[in-house]
Amino acid sequence: METENLIENANVNMARRSFLRYAGAGVATVGVLAAASCQKTYPPVADTPKGIDIGATGDLAILNYAYALEQLEAAFYINVSAQMYTGASADEIALLTDIRDHEVAHRQFFKAALGTNAIQDLSVNFSAIDFSSRASVLAAAKAFEDTGVTAYNGAGYLIQSATYLTLAGKIVSVEARHASYIRNLISPGSFADTTVLDANGMDKQQSIAQVLAIANTYLTTKVSASNYGYVAS
Amino acid sequence: MNLLGIIEEIEKVDPEFQDRISPRRAAIRNITSFGSKVAVAALPFAFSTLFKKAYGQTGTVPVNDVLNYALKLEYLEAAFYNAGIASSLAFSATEKSYLTTIQGHENAHVAFLKTVLSSAAVAQSTQGTNGVYDFTAGGTFPTVLSNVDTYFAVAQAFEDTGVRAYKGQAQYLVGNQVVLTAALNIHSVEARHASAVRLIRRLRGATGTKPWITGANDTGITAVNANYAGEDNLNQGGVTITSLAGVSGNVSVNAATEGFDEPLTSAQVVALVAPFGVK
Numbered sequence A: 001m002e003t004e005n006l007i008e009n010a011n012v013n014m015a016r017r018s019f020l021r022y023a024g025a026g027v028a029t030v031g032v033l034a035a036a037s038c039q040k041t042y043p044p045v046a047d048t049p050k051g052i053d054i055g056a057t058g059d060l061a062i063l064n065y066a067y068a069l070e071q072l073e074a075a076f077y078i079n080v081s082a083q084m085y086t087g088a089s090a091d092e093i094a095l096l097t098d099i100r101d102h103e104v105a106h107r108q109f110f111k112a113a114l115g116t117n118a119i120q121d122l123s124v125n126f127s128a129i130d131f132s133s134r135a136s137v138l139a140a141a142k143a144f145e146d147t148g149v150t151a152y153n154g155a156g157y158l159i160q161s162a163t164y165l166t167l168a169g170k171i172v173s174v175e176a177r178h179a180s181y182i183r184n185l186i187s188p189g190s191f192a193d194t195t196v197l198d199a200n201g202m203d204k205q206q207s208i209a210q211v212l213a214i215a216n217t218y219l220t221t222k223v224s225a226s227n228y229g230y231v232a233s
Numbered sequence B: 001m002n003l004l005g006i007i008e009e010i011e012k013v014d015p016e017f018q019d020r021i022s023p024r025r026a027a028i029r030n031i032t033s034f035g036s037k038v039a040v041a042a043l044p045f046a047f048s049t050l051f052k053k054a055y056g057q058t059g060t061v062p063v064n065d066v067l068n069y070a071l072k073l074e075y076l077e078a079a080f081y082n083a084g085i086a087s088s089l090a091f092s093a094t095e096k097s098y099l100t101t102i103q104g105h106e107n108a109h110v111a112f113l114k115t116v117l118s119s120a121a122v123a124q125s126t127q128g129t130n131g132v133y134d135f136t137a138g139g140t141f142p143t144v145l146s147n148v149d150t151y152f153a154v155a156q157a158f159e160d161t162g163v164r165a166y167k168g169q170a171q172y173l174v175g176n177q178v179v180l181t182a183a184l185n186i187h188s189v190e191a192r193h194a195s196a197v198r199l200i201r202r203l204r205g206a207t208g209t210k211p212w213i214t215g216a217n218d219t220g221i222t223a224v225n226a227n228y229a230g231e232d233n234l235n236q237g238g239v240t241i242t243s244l245a246g247v248s249g250n251v252s253v254n255a256a257t258e259g260f261d262e263p264l265t266s267a268q269v270v271a272l273v274a275p276f277g278v279k
Helices: A002-010 A012-025 A030-037 A059-082 A090-117 A134-158 A162-186 A208-218 B003-013 B017-021 B034-038 B045-055 B063-086 B093-120 B148-173 B177-203 B222-228 B253-258 B266-276
Strands: A051-053 A222-224
Touching: A059 A090, A059 A134, A059 A162, A059 A208, A090 A162, A090 B253, A134 A162, A134 A208, A134 B177, A162 B148, A162 B177, A208 A222, B063 B093, B063 B148, B063 B177, B063 B266, B093 B148, B093 B177, B148 B177, B148 B222, B148 B266, B222 B266
Parallel strands: A051 A222
Antiparallel strands: none
């Protein structure tokens, strides 16, 4: 497997091109892409001494990156719902439960789409979050959602398949809806304030390296993206 | 105007810009912080041409066409919030603050897109009747500027539709770090707006309205059915979302539709906004 990885890395561009040609020519569905990528020309995602790596450059790596983030978000909201902080209104409970279900749907979608190419289930560490405190939970939720938006926005251009790019678009706007709602819960009217937007009224993007450095603070299974310039420390 | 200065500015953020505008341009690689650096750097008339040459045409729609399409929608949205805030509609202080924030963003988006497009930008005066829109959409929403609930209902439709419109264009910008990333950064702001407007409507008594879109048209207003066509999609890239395991049992229909926003084609969107005067 190591040898295959080395060979693959040396031929990343060639492999990716032919892979994309294949993906683009066929029916552009997740199932097809997952099936195509099971061929031995595209290696499964690598384990690293520090945890896991999202693998060789290409759409599978970006999908695994998204899958890692969705695993983290889903785990967070499952915890929130399982031990709802005191002082939550019925409306808050209902909508936070909705968000949990959206994140679980995202997680399960990536898992199904990636099939055997999916990274493993990640172990999380939420010891920095006080789940009994509304302020602590909502602050963490805000950070997760805002970071999720910057992550998808920053990785969009790395996705070569129009189908997957659109799928990422379908998800990121839902993350932005969550971010907006959580922010309004914390402080009404802060749904898109200058702490997240630039002077052009636009969200900001973050690189894979920037996002994983944040995500890894909540993960015991560290996620690296060595082919995108980031190795977990 | 100092074109060489401009190119130097661009090269600061995009070292490969010279390669890009030369015939031997390699794979599109791109720059970062397009919005904060390039756009703010007072671009000259020639930039539009250079830009088009450098970052080019992807897929089947020229980049400038995508940007002008976005600009027309932003013109409409900006004018809508400008009109609402200038009207005698009795918004609460909180509602007004939400609207003022959104108004600022939509006007900023207009300015941004006009700067990027430069001389290629469609003029606002070409829209509506000499630049003036019909926010009643030909009488469909006769009380849009006299009834707060109607105003927010139209605002919600605009925002949700704006999200769908941007999403539908992403496919034409594959691999284009500069323009795609800028479009995504606007797209997610429209989604933040949509969520906020939906929350306002929920707080005003539309208790079935959530910050996210449930099923197809969840507004209770049949006149906007087409704005929500396809939002009830349960299949994503070949995966039936309701067949996946949820927290207890499978993912519900509501979660499956709420969790994924759907795109609209430009043809669909143009048909939806034409009654307001978008051309």
